[in-house]
Amino acid sequence: DIQMTQSPSTLSASVGDSVSITCRASQSVILWLAWYQQKHGKAPTLLISKTSILESGVPSRFSASGSGTEFTLTIRSLQPEDFATYYCQQYNSYPWTFGGGTKVEIK
C-alpha cells in the first residue's frame, strides 16, 4: 500500500498569510494526487486533482504542485473560509489512500 504523509498536522496562521502543506508518498504516484478540504462537521470537497488542476469554483489563491512522491498545496492570502482541514489522497493505485490531514487554524 502507498502511505501518504502530510506535514504539518496543524498549522496556525492569520488571515492574509500564505501557507503551504506538504504531502509525501511512500512510492511514486506520478501525478495522481488530489487535495480535499473539510470544514468542521461537513463532508470533504474536492479542491485539486491531478496534482495541480483546480476544480471548478475553487479560488485562484489555491495552488498545488509536485510529482512522484512529493507534493505541495499552497494557499495565498488566507481567507476566513479557508480555515479547515486539508487532506491529500493518491489515486494512482489501489488501495486509494489519504494523508492524515492538516488542520489550518486561526492564530
Add this chain to the structure above:
Amino acid sequence: EVQLVESGGGLVQPGESLRLSCAASGFGFSDYTMNWVRQAPGKGLEWVSSISKTGSSVNYADSLKGRFTISRDNAKSSLYLQMSSVGAEDTALYYCVKSSWGYPEGRFDSWGQGAPVTVSS
C-alpha cells in the same frame, strides 16, 4: 445537482451486521464508479471500498478483512455497503462518494453527508 443521501446507519452491537444504503440523484448513476469512505470520530479519511459502473469490479481496503460487501443497483440509482462482524474499529461516519469521470477513477468529486455507525454493546 448531484445528491447522495446515505441511510441505514445507527447503533449496532459488536459482531452484528448492518447495511448502509445511498440514494443517488442528479447524475447518470450507471456511468460512474462509486465508493464508500469512512471517518472515525476525530480522525482522518479512510477509503473503504469501490465498485465499477456495472458492478463487475470491486475493491476493498485490506483492513476490512473480507467483512464488508459493496454492491449497487443501477436501476434504482443506489449504492450499498453490507457490513458484517462489526467491531469497535468500524465506528465511523460512512460517506457515499462519487468518482469523477475518467481514469483513474479514484478522484472523488461528490460526497454525501454521511451515515453514522456506532459499534457498542
